Amino acid sequence: MPRALITGITGQDGLYLAEYLIDKGYEVYGLVRGQSNPRREILHRMIPEVKILTGDLTDISSLIRVLSIAEPDEVYNLGAISFVGYSWENASLTSDVTAFGVLNMLEATRLYAGRDIEKVRFYQASSSEMFGKAQEVPQTERTLLWPRSPYGVAKVYGHYMTITYRESYGMHASSGILFNHESPRRGPEFVTRKVTRAVARISLGLQQELALGNLDARRDWGFAGDFVEAMWLMLQQPTPDDYVIATGRDHSIRDLLDVAFSTVGINDWSEYVTRDPAYLRLADVESLVGDSSKARSVLGWEPKMDFPSLISMMVNHDLAEQKVLVR
Numbered sequence: 579m580p581r582a583l584i585t586g587i588t589g590q591d592g593l594y595l596a597e598y599l600i601d602k603g604y605e606v607y608g609l610v611r612g613q614s615n616p617r618r619e620i621l622h623r624m625i626p627e628v629k630i631l632t633g634d635l636t637d638i639s640s641l642i643r644v645l646s647i648a649e650p651d652e653v654y655n656l657g658a659i660s661f662v663g664y665s666w667e668n669a670s671l672t673s674d675v676t677a678f679g680v681l682n683m684l685e686a687t688r689l690y691a692g693r694d695i696e697k698v699r700f701y702q703a704s705s706s707e708m709f710g711k712a713q714e715v716p717q718t719e720r721t722l723l724w725p726r727s728p729y730g731v732a733k734v735y736g737h738y739m740t741i742t743y744r745e746s747y748g749m750h751a752s753s754g755i756l757f758n759h760e761s762p763r764r765g766p767e768f769v770t771r772k773v774t775r776a777v778a779r780i781s782l783g784l785q786q787e788l789a790l791g792n793l794d795a796r797r798d799w800g801f802a803g804d805f806v807e808a809m810w811l812m813l814q815q816p817t818p819d820d821y822v823i824a825t826g827r828d829h830s831i832r833d834l835l836d837v838a839f840s841t842v843g844i845n846d847w848s849e850y851v852t853r854d855p856a857y858l859r860l861a862d863v864e865s866l867v868g869d870s871s872k873a874r875s876v877l878g879w880e881p882k883m884d885f886p887s888l889i890s891m892m893v894n895h896d897l898a899e900q901k902v903l904v905r
Contacts, residue, residue, distance in 0.1 A: 583648045585609040585635060585683065586656030587628065588617035590763035591703070595654060595806040596625050602810075607648035609633045609641075609657065635679030641686035652813050654701045655683045658732075661767050662707060663857075665729035672728045673735075680736030684743045684751065691749075699813040700751040702740040705733040706758065706798070706824070706866045716798075716869040719755065719820050726863050737820075744818050752812040757798040757824035757868040759805040760888060762895035769831065770799065771896075773838050774889065778896035780850055781842035784904065787850050791857030793835075796828045796865040801883035811877040824868025825881045837886050841893040 582599050586592045587608030596606050608628045610618050621628060631647060633640040635657050645653075658676040659665065665672040680702060691698045709717045710726035725731045737753050744751040764771040769790070779785035800823075808823045839847040873879045883891075 579603060579605050580652065581605045581607070581648060581650045582652045582654060583607045583609065583631075583645065583650040584654045584656060585633075586658060586660075586703070588615070588621050589656060589660065590761050590765075590802050591656050591759070591806060591809075592654075593621070593624060593763055594761070594803045595656070595809060596628050598803075598806050598810060600625065600627050605629070607631055607644075607650065609635075609644055611635075611657075635682055636674050638682040638686050641682055642689060645686055645690040650698060652699045652701070653683070653687055654703075654809060655680060656703045657683075658703065659729070661765070662727050662729045663767070665727050665732070669728035673732050676729060676732035677735035681739050684739060684749070688743065688747055688749060695748050696750050698750070699818070700740070700743075700749060701809050701813055702736055702751065702753040703809075704737040704740075704753040704755045704820070705730070706755060706822075706868060707863065708734045708737060708755065709866060710863050712863075712866060715865065716824075716826065716867045717822065718869045719822055719872060741820070750813070750818045752815070752818040753820040754805075754809055754812060755820060755822045755868070756805055756808075757800065757822070757866060759800045759802040759823075760892065761802040762892050763802070764892075770834065770889070770892065773831075773834055774892040775896045775900070777838040777842055777844075777893055778900045781844070781897070782900055782904065784900060787852055789852045789854040789857065790831060791854065793831045793851075793853070795863070796830045796867070798824045798826065798828045798867040799834075799885055799888065800825045800881045801888050804881045804883055808873055808877060808879045811873075811879055815876070819876075821873040821877065822868045822870050823873055823879070824870045825885070826868060826870060827885065828865060828867035829885055833885075834889060837889040838893050841890045842897070 707730040
């Protein structure tokens with residue numbers, strides 16, 4: 579039975595990846611920070627097969643201890659402070675976790691593997707936010723990185739450190755440059771879930787309006803459940819590498835609103851949506867869209883769920899959730 583260790587396992591990607599690996603017969607270990615983590619119980623309830631270990635990406639000694647217990651064949655480093663907006667509020671903590679946490683995880687894995695450096699395969703969750711002020715459209719693995727947020731800068735550090743460990747130590751370390759991927763498990767602070775939950779509440783008479791920032795920002799949105807398959811496929815390759823994972827189609831916030839509101843039978847959302855400058859980024863990223871040709875040709879990966887289906891699924895999930903809450 580292959581063994582995998584997932585950091586950031588309580589996030590949407592970690593949950594989907596854990597389910598995916600368990601279905602493939604893996605023994606899955608999840609790194610959770612702190613005994614009192616409120617999502618620990620959620621993880622245990624949703625996926626009881628996962629063996630939970632306590633550790634901290636900012637504490638390399640705890641990571642070495644966790645690796646010695648899990649004895650993984652594959653390490654998936656998904657742990658990060660992942661909300662871009664928050665990274666401006668606390669750039670230092672974002673750097674400690676999202677940047678230096680990658681270095682700690684790489685070094686702990688190298689020390690654990692010892693001379694048999696390739697016995698553990700390593701996946702790093704890189705991000706389309708690294709492209710930031712995109713220098714070409716669509717973005718590929720060779721596009722210049724120009725991050726526009728502390729989060730993006732931290733992800734660039736982790737991305738290049740992963741490449742460095744691969745080239746310097748011969749580690750089987752790959753990075754997935756994942757474009758925006760969403761699901762009903764997305765946190766409500768992210769714009770897609772903020773919209774779908776608000777739309778559900780508006781349709782039920784529980785909320786009057788939805789405040790947003792830049793309605794013209796465009797993103798390449800896919801389904802998180804599709805994207806975790808690409809993570810696994812990268813670690814099955816004989817040679818480690820970096821891959822853009824994206825749908826290749828971008829949509830605006832207005833498109834998101836169109837699909838979400840039409841799902842509940844509202845065709846004109848203008849009376850429900852307000853513009854609030856507080857939700858504008860300090861340095862905005864106008865448009866990101868990825869070219870995943872390399873992943874399609876080398877990994878045989880392609881997204882299965884399209885944008886309208888994804889947003890409708892999220893709205894319907896939030897409708898069901900909100901109806902339960904008001905009973």
